[in-house]
Amino acid sequence: MYLRSLLDMAETRGAITVSSDELARLAGVNAAKVRKDLSYLGSYGTRGVGYDIEYLLYQITRELGLTQDWPTALIGIGNLGRALASYKGFSERGFRIAALFDVDDDVIGQQVGGLTVRHLDELKESVNEDGLSIGIIATPPSAAQEAAEKLVDAGVKSILNFAPSVVNVSPDVNIRKVDLSIELQILSFYEQRTQAIAAAREANRRLEIKHRPPR
Amino acid sequence: MYLRSLLDMAETRGAITVSSDELARLAGVNAAKVRKDLSYLGSYGTRGVGYDIEYLLYQITRELGLTQDWPTALIGIGNLGRALASYKGFSERGFRIAALFDVDDDVIGQQVGGLTVRHLDELKESVNEDGLSIGIIATPPSAAQEAAEKLVDAGVKSILNFAPSVVNVSPDVNIRKVDLSIELQILSFYEQRTQAIAAAREANRRLEIKHRPPR
DNA sequence: TAGATTGTTAATCGATTAACAATC
């Protein structure tokens, strides 16, 4: 949130510094929280002045690993895989999709976004050659576990799993599951409440009309 | 988490009931927390016995709105839109993609997943006819704001935004942004630490060897 | 020197957990 607010400020306004108070307003949190959070990065503010926007931006991006290049392997070049391969948001933040893998002979050899799809068996080689450090799984559920095991076997320690199934890996591997339908569940939960509140208000209004004493 | 654990139990084992203790172990939380959380749904347990798995499953799915049908509009039928349109996870949970919209004449009229892509201008009609209650935006960033406004104008109160840009809507609309690169940022953050710890251990090991007294 | 603002300590608040009476 702080990163986004600071990027916004750096772009739109010519200001050099920002106070914890201002950053708090932009990020929608308490000013004391801003100062406490930023103090974990180090002591980058100046008393009586505030924080230098550019310097703070650099420190935050560095801490989040956004100044580094993270060559990434994408496994499963179906619909979702192709969409992810062409998703600009990754490369903009240093997550360069550096190699594509599949097991389907019809797909292997195809050019997708400037890369040639390779067979999953070549993963280990590619991890060593291209220094891949993150793997993205976009396979069907039945193939996800195998993909994860091949990634771990090749030495990859961070996995992002888009497949609908859960995969199990050793606890020293960082794995995160993206379940898009969870977001929709949250929305429908809100929607239910919105509808329930609207219905209650409408019922209330009718009762009031009914019970209103005659003039 | 409880839903997933209960589904697992219902599938694999023949057990009828589950205790807060067991459910806590499966979901990886404290048993008191399980009881407190479930108590918000109502009093569905039996003292001395536990919770009836099937009944609890029903109550949780009902509370999450998973027993309802949520006809959903998908706007932007590019790579990501097509991937989402064919993503089974949505329909499995009652989020039926019921209408597709775009503004590109080359795309309008195409058949995608059994639906014909319609012009965005027909959205309002479709919302009324098909009872659409949720909108998914998968447009390029420049088109996201317009898509959101058309959804709100048509009466849709819940929006899931996959576009890389932030859109602004009135505060009574439920909107959530999905930023896939955030997940990768988290992973790279872990990765940095994993690497740093490994480097520190290696340095330690070398020092120990160097400082080890001669036999 | 006066005003502004950080970095940090202490107070407050809310969430988690332990404990236990209620009850199957």
Place this chain on the structure above:
DNA sequence: TAGATTGTTAATCGATTAACAATC
């Protein structure tokens, strides 16, 4: 009746926030 387990109260813990000395 004895053992098991819920639902809820009270205690604990950790995160957020207010307050303020340090200092630009």
